[in-house]
Amino acid sequence: MSDTTARRSPLMTVDSDGIAWITFADPTRRMNVLDEDVMARLADHVDAIADREDEIRAVVFWSGKSDSFIAGADIEAIGDLEGPEDAEEKSRLGQAIFLQVEQLPVPTICAVHGVCLGGGVELALACRYRVASTHEKTKFGLPEVQLGLLPGWGGTTRLPRLVGLQSALDLILTGKNIPASRAKRIGLVSNTFPPEGFRESVREFAREAVELPRGASRPTRSLRDRLLEGNPIGRGIVFRTARSNVMDKTGGNYPAPLKILEVLRATFPGDLETAFAREANAFGELAATSVHRHLLHLFHLREGAKKLPDITVDPSPIDRLGVLGAGVMGGGVAQLAAAKGLEVRMRDIRDDAVTGGLAHARSLFRKRVERKRMTRAEADRKMESIVGGLDLHLVANVDLLVEAVVERMDVKKQVLAEVEGVMREDAVITTNTSSLSVEEMSEALEHPDRFCGLHFFNPVHRMPLIEIIRTSRTSERTIATTHALALRLGKIPVICEDGPGFLVNRILGPYLNEAGHLLSEGVSIEAIDEVAVDFGMPMGPIRLLDEVGIDIARHAGETLHEAFGERMAPSPALVALEGSERLGKKNGHGFYRYEDGREKGIDESVYREIGGGPRVEADPAEIRRRLILVMVNEAVRILEQGIVRSAGAVDLGMIMGTGFPPFRGGLLRFADEQHPRLLLQRLEELEERHGARFEPAPMLVRAAEQNRLLYDLFPDDTSGR
Ligand SMILES: NC(=O)c1ccc[n+]([C@@H]2O[C@H](COP(=O)([O-])OP(=O)(O)OC[C@H]3O[C@@H](n4cnc5c(N)ncnc54)[C@H](O)[C@@H]3O)[C@@H](O)[C@H]2O)c1
Secondary structure, three states, X not given: OOHHHXXXXXXXXXXXXXXXXXXXXXXXXXXXXXXXHHHHHHHHHHHHHXXXXXXXXXXXXXXXXXXXXXXXXXXXXHHOOOHHHHHHHHHHHHHHHHHHHHOOOOOEEEEEOOEEEOHHHHHHHHXXXXXXXXXXXXXXXXXXXXXXXXXXXXXXXXXXXXXOHHHHHHHHOOOOEEEHHHHHHHOOOOEEEOOOOHHHHHHHHHHHHHHXXXXXXXXXXXXXXXXXXXXXXHHHHHHHHHHHHHHHHHOOOOHHHHHHHHHHHHHOOOOHHHHHHHHHHHHHHHHOXXXXXXXXXXXHHHHHOOOOOOOOOOOOOOOEEEEEOOOHHHHHHHHHHHHOOXXXXXXXXXHHHHHHHHHHHHHHHHHHHHOOOOOHHHHHHHHHOEEEEOOHHHHOOOOEEEEOOOOOHHHHHHHHHHHHHHOOOOOEEEEOOOOOOHHHHHOOOOOHHHEEEEXXXXXXXXXXXXXXXXXXXXXXXXXXXXXXXXXXXXOEEEEEEOOOOOOHHHHHHHHHHHHHHHHHOOEOHHHHHHHHHHHOOOOOHHHHHHXXXXXXXXXXXXHHHHHHHHHHOOOHHHHHOOOOOOOEHHHOEOOEEEEOOEEEEEOOOHXXXXXXXXXXXXXXXXXXXHHHHHHHHHHHHHHHOOOOOOHHHHHHHHHHHHOOOHHHOOHHHHHHHHOHHHHHHHHHHHHHHHOHHHOOOHHHHHHHHOOOOHHHHOOOOOOOO
């Protein structure tokens, strides 16, 4: 075989039983992708099969990769779509090829082992039969909605006709992945086989399929589902419920799920031709939305964060993780690491803290078992991989250590020096500090090159971001190793230089403080929080203060004030709460009231404590401007100072670390869309009214003067920084 033929995917071979095997195995990519070439070759094979009808008795589509089937369409090509007509046309082309597959006169079998996403599922849906391996890597999903699109190669149309409306909506509207067992339960696949001997099982299945009458693959659905979905009234209920769920979850800010519902409402059940046309047209419309572009941008930022192009050394292997401090963060880090298959050694100086840390980890595993994410046996096994204790030597032989003791520089320095003395020379040491200088801390170490910050967010198992903080002495190997660890823990790493608040907390600080200023001026809590939620934030800043803890937020604010002076001076409202019993959600007593951790409305008595008079009306546009601009301005200063290098890194950090609305593409993407010139003008107005905290960052002034965008001035490299 020549080189070019070797690279061709899919390949077709016909075996002695007359079964054509169409094998997707692109050696140039880690996973198979349905790009233009692959689709064209697929179409050629399908044509050839139609011509060899008497010789070929069945067709199997499958993958030559060891742990994946097809990862979907080519994301680059999605980015290259030129407007709605082009997108609709590409959707029609894909549909046409899969229609050819569907119309083949012989049985077609899609045999899925490993990940099967997007276009991969749509190919499977066009086949007469779908079978899957029971391997844990076998997963089905239609992630298009996460890019602001819909499955446009027939998936939106075919899936509900195969598995029923409710199961289809559950997949298409969320983009989630399901394992083979669930795919079988809903009727997406008819048979599952063990991964060992999968190919043999598929061959056997194909031989039998040749003998079966057409249409034998229809799954049976429950009577309840058939009754509900089999008439217009029942379907109306399903659609209304789905729409209200979408509105609850997205606030109507994402057009794709609403469009999916609109398309299905209009075309299901009904003739395929009309449905395909509507599907393609909707795909075109969605591809032209700004939300799609923003979500695609976010996808690229996330992919970029997985790479470290500037670093040439390999990461050291990490099998055993040490954790110092078994508190909220230590317990959380230990559980996450164990869940991802690492051995964990957790040390605290208090016996009750060790017990508490282990109990915290155990309760997180229990929740996973309750949610059927893990079997009890697996959870028990993972829990056993965490060893807790008081002896410092417990962490002597770990590959990487996370220090998560109390937030005091003197304690941290002392603890780090002590632990370095017992650890292996080649081990990496990290601190989870959220506000102290990592550079200063590194002075306590003999070998500061092996040290950096590894800032997890709370709660560790849920928050996707990790900030890796580099000091002037951190080695490349240390960065490569912590970066690899972050990825292994399923997190998104953003690399920052040292500086107060690093990236995310430094931007959140002035935002929360501005909410405090608004409160001091007499604006009501609901008016402030409502504006932020309407903008798309997961919760308002005042609610967030309660979540973080009013005392903790004050402390963090103080650090920023010390570092940056007047522009971070704490708002009178927050100063007034200094030393008060009002700590936030953790003691049920914050700006809001809480019972058993549940929010029970605003606590009006807080207004007396912060010394405000009656609440005043405020223009929501003005509130929004202040809250957002103060963040943009700080973000630009962060870039100026080189804490992170690219506007994309700021946006990734804010989306993953604070839930900044993904549909807006990020804080600075939003700023660019408004344009630096307009933002400068607004900041100057605000500075006049409110003083130095709105003084425009010099680089924003420059951007406005040069008529340039922030993404232009601080472009992405591919490291996601
Ligand atoms: N809680 C958060 O939201 C959050 C978020 C990000 C980062 N952090 C950072 O993580 C670190 C820990 O925070 P936390 O909230 O888990 O605190 P915590 O008070 O819950 O836990 C700290 C633990 O460290 C233990 N400890 C003290 N000295 C020790 C020593 N010499 N050796 C071993 N253990 C020792 C204490 O006994 C305690 O159990 C801090 O640096 C904090 O700034 C916290």
